[in-house]
Amino acid sequence: MSLKLEDVTYTHSPGTAYEMHALEHINLEIPNGQFVGIIGHTGSGKSTLVQHLNGLIRPTAGRVLYNGEDIWKEGYPLRELRSHVGLVFQYPEHQLFETDVITDVCFGPKNQGLSPEECRKRAEEALDHVGFPKEMYEKSPFELSGGQKRRVAIAGVLAMNPDFLVLDEPTNDLDMDTLDLLQEVLMEYDGTILLVSHDRDFIDRVVTSVIYMPGDGSVTEHAGSYSELLEKLRGKPAAKEDKKTAAAKSIAKATVSGNAKTAKLSYKQQCLLEVLPQEIEKLEAEIAAIEEELGNPDLYTADPDKFDALSSRLNEAQQEKDDAENQWLEIQMLKEELEKTD
Numbered sequence: 001m002s003l004k005l006e007d008v009t010y011t012h013s014p015g016t017a018y019e020m021h022a023l024e025h026i027n028l029e030i031p032n033g034q035f036v037g038i039i040g041h042t043g044s045g046k047s048t049l050v051q052h053l054n055g056l057i058r059p060t061a062g063r064v065l066y067n068g069e070d071i072w073k074e075g076y077p078l079r080e081l082r083s084h085v086g087l088v089f090q091y092p093e094h095q096l097f098e099t100d101v102i103t104d105v106c107f108g109p110k111n112q113g114l115s116p117e118e119c120r121k122r123a124e125e126a127l128d129h130v131g132f133p134k135e136m137y138e139k140s141p142f143e144l145s146g147g148q149k150r151r152v153a154i155a156g157v158l159a160m161n162p163d164f165l166v167l168d169e170p171t172n173d174l175d176m177d178t179l180d181l182l183q184e185v186l187m188e189y190d191g192t193i194l195l196v197s198h199d200r201d202f203i204d205r206v207v208t209s210v211i212y213m214p215g216d217g218s219v220t221e222h223a224g225s226y227s228e229l230l231e232k233l234r235g236k237p238a239a240k241e242d243k244k245t246a247a248a249k250s251i252a253k254a255t256v257s258g259n260a261k262t263a264k265l266s267y268k269q270q271c272l273l274e275v276l277p278q279e280i281e282k283l284e285a286e287i288a289a290i291e292e293e294l295g296n297p298d299l300y301t302a303d304p305d306k307f308d309a310l311s312s313r314l315n316e317a318q319q320e321k322d323d324a325e326n327q328w329l330e331i332q333m334l335k336e337e338l339e340k341t342d
C-alpha cells in the first residue's frame with residue numbers, strides 16, 4: 001500500500017479575488033504503517049492537503065498516486081479509493097447526511113459490499129469505540145450535539161477499516177473520556193494514520209512522526225513527536241554573534257533574491273524568537289502550579305469558585321502556551337529555511 005503526492009500544487013478559487021495558493025510543489029510519501037501528525041497554523045493548508053489523499057479535491061498541478069496509480073486518470077475507481085483512504089472531515093456537518101446515526105455509519109461498509117449484518121456489526125463496533133450510546137442510534141445526526149456529531153463522523157470512517165485513516169482535527173469538541181477512547185482505538189489501529197491536530201498533547205501521545213506546514217504552501221517532515229521537534233529547535237545553541245550574522249544574511253538574501261516567498265526575519269520576529277521561549281517557560285511553570293492545586297481532591301468542595309477560576313485559567317494558559325509555541329516554531333522554521341538556502 002502506498003500513497004504519494006508528486007509535485008502537487010493546489011490553488012483555491014483560481015482567477016478570482018479569493019485566489020489562494022494553498023499547496024506549492026508538494027512531494028510527499030505517506031510512510032506505510034506509521035502514525036503521522038500534521039501540524040501547522042490556521043490556514044496553512046492542512047485540510048487542503050488531506051483532501052487530496054482520497055481524491056476529494058483534484059490537484060491544480062501534479063499527481064496523487066495510490067499504489068503507484070494516478071487517481072485522476074480516466075476511469076480510476078475513486079469510490080473504491082475512498083474505502084481504502086478514509087477521511088474524517090474537519091467539520092462533521094460536511095460528512096453526515098443519512099436520516100439516522102446507524103444508517104450513516106453503515107454507509108461506508110455498505111459501499112464496500114458487505115452484508116447488512118456485517119455492516120451493522122462494523123457500525124456498532126465503531127460507535128462503541130467512540131463511546132456513542134446505543135439508545136441514540138435512531139436519532140438524526142442533525143439533532144446531535146457537536147461532540148456527538150464528531151463521534152458519529154469518526155465512527156463512519158472507522159467502520160470501513162481503511163488502510164489509510166485520515167482524521168482532520170478529530171479531537172475538537174471531544175471530552176476527556178472520549179479522547180482516551182479514541183487514543184486507544186488509534187494506537188491499536190492496524191493501518192496507517194494521518195492526524196491533523198492542534199492538540200499538541202494528543203499528538204505527542206500517539207504519533208511516530210510529524211509533518212509541519214509552515215504556511216507558505218510547503219511541508220516539512222520530522223521523525224519523532226511534536227514536542228521533540230519543538231525541543232530540538234528550541235534547544236539549538238546559537239551564539240549571539242551567529243544570530244546576528246544569520247539575521248543579517250537573511251535580510252541580505254531576501255533583498256537580493258526579491259522572492260516574495262523568501263520572507264526575511266523582521267526585527268519583531270527576531271525579538272520574538274528570544275522572548276517566546278521565556279514566555280513558554282513561565283506558562284509551563286504556571287500550568288504545573290495550577291495542576292498541582294487542582295490535584296487536591298478537596299478543593300472543589302472547599303472552594304468551588306477557586307476551582308472554577310483555576311480550571312478556566314488552566315485552559316487559557318494552555319492555549320497561550322500552544323499559541324506561543326506555534327508562533328515560535330513558525331519563526332524558527334523560517335529562520336532555518338533562510339539559513340539553509342544561504
Ligand SMILES: Nc1ncnc2c1ncn2[C@@H]1O[C@H](COP(=O)(O)OP(=O)(O)OP(=O)(O)O)[C@@H](O)[C@H]1O
Pocket residue numbers: 012013018019020022040041042043044045046047048049090
Ligand atoms: N474555497 C476557498 N477559496 C479561497 N481560499 C480558500 C478556500 N478554502 C480554503 N482557502 C484558503 O486556503 C488556505 C488553506 O486552507 P486550509 O483549510 O487547507 O487550511 P488549514 O490549515 O486546514 O486551516 P485550519 O487550521 O483553519 O483548519 C487558507 O488560507 C484558506 O483561507
Ligand SMILES: [Mg+2]
Pocket residue numbers: 046047048090168
Ligand atoms: Mg483545516
